Amino acid sequence: MSSIGLSFGDDLAGDRPRSLTSAVQERLRTDILSTRLLPGQKLHIAGLAKQFSVSLAAVREALSRLVADGLVQASDQRGFRVSPVSPADLRDVTQTRVDIEGLALRRSIENGDRAWLGSVEQSFAALVAVPYTYPDDPTHHYEEWVVLHRIFHRTLVNACGSPWLLGFRDILHEQSERYRxxxxxxxxxxxxxxxxxxxxxxxxxxxxxxDAAVAALSKHFLTTMHLVELATPKPLGIVDTA
Known part of the structure; x- marks a missing residue:
């Protein structure tokens, strides 16, 4: 399989992370969403600081930011770990995403101009132009597809006119991404x-x-949920007891 993602050094060289803490946060976010760090997995501050060649404080701050995003859990007794997942949480995230993103899509259709419609077409065309998975490994997404998939779904709701609605939508998208x-x-x-x-x-x-667009979007999200539920007996990652 082709290599996945950027090295940590590459992240530091880019424009998006503006500090060591931001770079660590973005790397950990990527690893959590891609499930390279599995649900329930313990996150050792000292080990991460050594891996990334940064201070303990930088790692601790990055993990605290991810706690605020719901991707990491903190415990006074057990430190940090990747937020666990569960069938109940999966259903809750999915149904809430159907409600929030469906509303944003409906408003976008009402408010969107021709330029927005063109952007929807363009983002879809870009998405279908790349492979869904690696040809030699169907259990991993082609990384460019992941990026374009995120752009596609965000483009669908970009014309809703509500930054709050988009903010809630983005949080739910990240949570859904782990399950997918x-x-x-x-x-x-x-x-x-x-x-x-x-x-x-x-x-x-x-x-x-x-109505048809929201129905198709809802069916799309619910299909993902049902497929995750089929990945039994232990579809939802691991619980690290270390």
């Missing part, structure tokens, strides 16, 4: 036609059929 990655790791999506699901959403958006 866990699903594909167990190859439960092999019979799924994700491109067709996306195409149904786009088709309804371009027709400005809000």
């Amino acid at each position: 990655r866990l699903s594909i790791r167990r190859n439960t999506e092999k019979s799924r036609n994700v491109e067709a699901e996306h195409a149904a959403i786009v088709h309804a958006v371009l027709k400005r059929d809000a």
Whole structure:
């Protein structure tokens, strides 16, 4: 399989992370969302500081920021660990995302201009132009697809006109991303036609059929939820007892 992601040094050289703490935060966020760090896995501050060649304080601050985002949990007795996942949380995240993102999509269809419709078409075209998974490993997403998938779904709701709605939507997207990655790791999506699901959403958006677009979006999210639930007996990662 091709190498995944950037090295930590590459992150530091880029424009997005503006400090060592931000660089550590972004690297850990990426590893959590990609499930390279699994749910429940303990995060050792000293080990991470050594791995990234930064101070203990920088790692601790980065982890605290991720606690605020809901991706990491903190305990006075047990330190930091990746936030666990569960069937109940999966259903809650999915249904809330259906409600929030469905509302944002409906408002975008109402408010969006021709430029927005064009951006939806362009983001979908860019997404279908790259592979869904690595040809030699169907249990891992092609990394460019992951980036373009995030852009596609954000573009669908960009015209909603509410920064608060978009902020809540972005948080739910991140939480959903972990579950989706866990699903594909167990190859439960092999019979799924994700491109067709996306195409149904786009088709309804371009027709400005809000009811059909929201229905297609909801079906898309619920399909992911059901596939994660099928990844039994232990579909939701690990619990590190160390």
